[in-house]
Amino acid sequence: MPHARVDLHSTYRDRLPQLSEALLAGMVKGFDMPATDLFHIFRLHEKGELVFGTAYPEPNREDIIFIEILASIGYASTAKKHEALVAIADEIEKIGIPRDNLLLHVIEVPAGDWYSPGFAGVA
Numbered sequence: 001m002p003h004a005r006v007d008l009h010s011t012y013r014d015r016l017p018q019l020s021e022a023l024l025a026g027m028v029k030g031f032d033m034p035a036t037d038l039f040h041i042f043r044l045h046e047k048g049e050l051v052f053g054t055a056y057p058e059p060n061r062e063d064i065i066f067i068e069i070l071a072s073i074g075y076a077s078t079a080k081k082h083e084a085l086v087a088i089a090d091e092i093e094k095i096g097i098p099r100d101n102l103l104l105h106v107i108e109v110p111a112g113d114w115y116s117p118g119f120a121g122v123a
Contacts, residue, residue, distance in 0.1 A: 002031060002071035002106075003039030009063060010044040015095070022091035023067070029091070030084025031076055052103075060100040065092075073108040081106045 004023055012019065020040050028035050052064040067088065076084065085106070089099040 002027065002033065002037070002069050002075060003041070005041045005043070005068045005070065007043045007045060007050060007066040007068075009050060010046055012065070013044060015097075016042050018095045019092065019097075022095050023088055026088030026091040027069070027084060030087035031071075031080065060098070062098070063101045065097065065102050067102060067104040069104070069106045071106055071108055072111040074111075075108070076106075 004027070006019070006023070008019075019042070020038075023040060024035065024038055027033060027037075050064050050066070052061065054061045069084070069088075085104045088104060089102055092102060093099045
């Protein structure tokens with residue numbers, strides 16, 4: 001039951017539905033998770049609130065979108081997590097946002113640290 005927290009500039013406000021669809025498509029493809037497992041949080045920021053290097057790792061970054069995927073420890077292997085992050089970047093690139101503007105990572109928490117009715121979160 002991974003969910004995503006996304007920090008991005010407010011200029012993307014009108015594109016949130018597209019971003020959500022692309023993010024979900026990448027997560028479904030990469031993690032082999034059900035498409036109904038949809039939990040996204042978008043936090044919009046004004047210019048100057050997201051600080052980033054334009055030349056790391058390549059001098060192509062014009063903007064930044066931080067994408068944090070929260071998942072249970074062991075939800076996916078290292079290879080599967082990498083596959084999911086690449087799939088997310090691929091899907092977002094399809095809607096016209098350069099992959100150079102993305103910074104994605106997975107944060108893992110113990111299964112017992114989750115709770116949602118119908119999902120105990122305990123292994």
